[in-house]
Amino acid sequence: MAGAEPMIVEAxxxxxxxxxxxxxxxxxxxxxxxxxxGLLGPNGSGKTTTILILLGLTxxxxxxxxxxxxxxxxxxxxxxxxxxxxxxxVGFYEELSAWENLxxxxxxxxxxxxEAKRRIAEALEQVGLKEMARRPVAxxxxxxxxxxxxxxxxxxxxxxxxxxxxxSGIDPEGAVQILELIRQLKDxxxxxxxxxxxxxxxxxxVCNRVGILHKGRMVAEGTVAELTDSGGGLLAIVEGxxxxxxxxxxxxxWTISVExxxxxxxxxxxxxxxxxxxxxxxxxxxxxxxxLRPRTRTLEEIYLRYFQE
Amino acid sequence: xxxxxxxxLADHLGSKRFFILSxxxxxxxxxSVYLGVQAFRENPENVGENAYxxxxxxxxxxxxxxxxxxxxxxxxxxxLLGFDAINSEFTKGTVSRILSQPIYRDAxxxxxxxxxxxxxxxTVLSIVLLIFGLGLFALGFPPDIGEFARLILFVVxxxxxxxxxxxxxxxxxxxxxxxxxxxxxxxxxxxxxxLFLYMIAGVIADQLxxxxxxxxxxxxLRNQSVRDFVLRFSPVALFEEATLPILVPTYRGxxxxxxxxxxxxxxxxxxxxxxxxxGWPQLVGLxxxxxxxxxxxxxxxxxxxxxTT
Numbered sequence: 001m002a003g004a005e006p007m008i009v010e011a012x013x014x015x016x017x018x019x020x021x022x023x024x025x026x027x028x029x030x031x032x033x034x035x036x037x038g039l040l041g042p043n044g045s046g047k048t049t050t051i052l053i054l055l056g057l058t059x060x061x062x063x064x065x066x067x068x069x070x071x072x073x074x075x076x077x078x079x080x081x082x083x084x085x086x087x088x089x090v091g092f093y094e095e096l097s098a099w100e101n102l103x104x105x106x107x108x109x110x111x112x113x114x115e116a117k118r119r120i121a122e123a124l125e126q127v128g129l130k131e132m133a134r135r136p137v138a139x140x141x142x143x144x145x146x147x148x149x150x151x152x153x154x155x156x157x158x159x160x161x162x163x164x165x166x167x168s169g170i171d172p173e174g175a176v177q178i179l180e181l182i183r184q185l186k187d188x189x190x191x192x193x194x195x196x197x198x199x200x201x202x203x204x205x206v207c208n209r210v211g212i213l214h215k216g217r218m219v220a221e222g223t224v225a226e227l228t229d230s231g232g233g234l235l236a237i238v239e240g241x242x243x244x245x246x247x248x249x250x251x252x253x254w255t256i257s258v259e260x261x262x263x264x265x266x267x268x269x270x271x272x273x274x275x276x277x278x279x280x281x282x283x284x285x286x287x288x289x290x291x292l293r294p295r296t297r298t299l300e301e302i303y304l305r306y307f308q309e
Numbered sequence: 310x311x312x313x314x315x316x317x318l319a320d321h322l323g324s325k326r327f328f329i330l331s332x333x334x335x336x337x338x339x340x341s342v343y344l345g346v347q348a349f350r351e352n353p354e355n356v357g358e359n360a361y362x363x364x365x366x367x368x369x370x371x372x373x374x375x376x377x378x379x380x381x382x383x384x385x386x387x388x389l390l391g392f393d394a395i396n397s398e399f400t401k402g403t404v405s406r407i408l409s410q411p412i413y414r415d416a417x418x419x420x421x422x423x424x425x426x427x428x429x430x431x432t433v434l435s436i437v438l439l440i441f442g443l444g445l446f447a448l449g450f451p452p453d454i455g456e457f458a459r460l461i462l463f464v465v466x467x468x469x470x471x472x473x474x475x476x477x478x479x480x481x482x483x484x485x486x487x488x489x490x491x492x493x494x495x496x497x498x499x500x501x502x503x504l505f506l507y508m509i510a511g512v513i514a515d516q517l518x519x520x521x522x523x524x525x526x527x528x529x530l531r532n533q534s535v536r537d538f539v540l541r542f543s544p545v546a547l548f549e550e551a552t553l554p555i556l557v558p559t560y561r562g563x564x565x566x567x568x569x570x571x572x573x574x575x576x577x578x579x580x581x582x583x584x585x586x587x588g589w590p591q592l593v594g595l596x597x598x599x600x601x602x603x604x605x606x607x608x609x610x611x612x613x614x615x616x617t618t
Contacts, residue, residue, distance in 0.1 A: 052405075055409050057615045080410060084409075091398075091403040108407070109410055109411060149406075
């Protein structure tokens with residue numbers, strides 16, 4: 001963690017109780033300026049609660065929060081001026097047009113007329129809804145609403161954008177587009193982004209840093225590379241193995257482990273430089289190499305490892 | 310708050326339900342003018358100087374007077390404006406989007422309430438002025454200043470009365486998550502106060518102070534006062550009692566004594582101040598009901614968790 005970067009979000013020991021359930025149980029969270037931070041976790045792990053606390057929309061039962069240097073519970077307006085929020089199930093006034101919905105947001109933010117119009121036009125352009133500006137939101141598809149939601153955040157020109165499940169319920173292609181849009185905007189506008197999701201592979205591609213939440217606690221945090229790094233080595237999947245080959249592989253000094261996957265397939269983990277040796281052995285024993293890649297864990301694997309306990 | 314006020318006002322005035330109800334009330338305004346003018350034509354000497362007030366209080370051949378019509382159907386209009394004010398925002402998912410903007414939370418509910426009041430005020434005022442105008446055509450002479458003052462006063466009381474129902478609708482919209490439940494609750498309350506309480510009041514009065522064939526005048530009086538006591542729990546009755554002295558200058562109160570002596574006493578009109586004095590307790594009661602209702606809605610809303618799941 002580069003300590004020189006100013007912290008835009010600092011939360012310590014957050015706890016939040018809803019009736020008899022602890023939604024958050026001692027959460028620590030720091031987000032640096034200018035990064036895309038991915039808040040990961042299964043449903044009900046406390047992502048939305050964390051976000052609501054950061055926005056001052058709900059108060060933590062215990063713990064301290066600073067967002068852009070303000071306490072959201074004490075100075076909600078200061079925080080809300082600086083933070084843009086896209087809720088998980090974003091809703092619009094159906095009978096109003098996209099433009100009018102955004103206009104409402106600009107006037108709630110006290111943005112003067114000419115500036116507001118300029119920003120709305122710009123934001124709609126950026127999310128690709130320029131042609132739909134005058135159509136009522138009732139006619140919008142789910143993906144379009146999500147884009148409008150992003151425009152909604154953009155018109156505020158926030159320092160920090162918090163996007164709660166921005167890709168939920170959208171087809172994979174649309175989700176990729178939205179994530180690309182988020183990354184692009186982050187680069188153009190230079191805002192910090194916190195984005196929550198339960199879909200890991202998506203987050204993996206855009207986030208600088210991720211935190212994995214489980215049962216209201218942060219169970220792992222770091223850059224995607226840090227979390228997926230597992231000490232080097234290669235991972236190979238071999239098909240058509242014989243017991244003889246298995247025995248041979250197990251005997252070699254460059255193998256780290258051999259695991260039977262069933263049906264003659266084995267997963268071999270070997271040292272970085274032993275690629276040639278493995279291929280040699282496979283050719284001699286007439287087995288097929290199905291997959292060979294650097295041994296990193298996908299977030300999926302990490303996810304499963306944490307949540308299986 | 311101004312932004313919310315104007316948005317809500319525009320929503321109200323543009324909504325279908327407002328249009329339909331206004332249409333109904335408009336028809337009634339026409340009818341009441343017709344009735345009033347008929348009564349005036351039949352025996353002009355009985356009407357004397359308060360012909361305009363008569364337009365609002367004449368009931369004939371099964372058709373209710375404008376006053377009782379407003380007492381009966383006005384609440385429906387008011388409740389309809391309020392019953393889904395808050396919970397529909399929750400179901401639409403606009404709550405967190407609006408509340409994450411830099412506005413205080415109470416600005417939202419205050420803005421909604423004020424916009425509702427403005428809508429009701431506009432409606433009542435325009436209908437009363439319409440009746441006035443039609444009356445001018447039909448009667449052919451202008452109202453005097455006393456009548457005018459009484460009518461303005463009537464409009465104020467009517468707005469307070471409708472404000473109670475608006476606040477009630479707002480309260481239900483905060484208490485109930487589903488718009489269907491709040492609508493049902495609102496209509497049930499309306500029916501209870503406009504119909505059932507009137508029946509119940511009679512039953513209770515007959516139980517507590519039965520009237521037999523040999524009943525004395527004091528028994529009758531007791532029966533009547535028990536009935537009045539029960540009825541005064543209803544804002545509808547309060548409204549009627551508060552506005553009758555304003556619209557009927559000769560009115561001297563609801564008590565049986567006043568009714569019995571009406572024929573014997575000179576029916577000279579009271580001054581405006583005296584008339585107001587008769588309905589003053591009821592007026593204060595109405596105002597209190599309205600404030601309490603709104604205050605409860607306000608408190609519950611301020612404490613509500615934004616989290617919907």
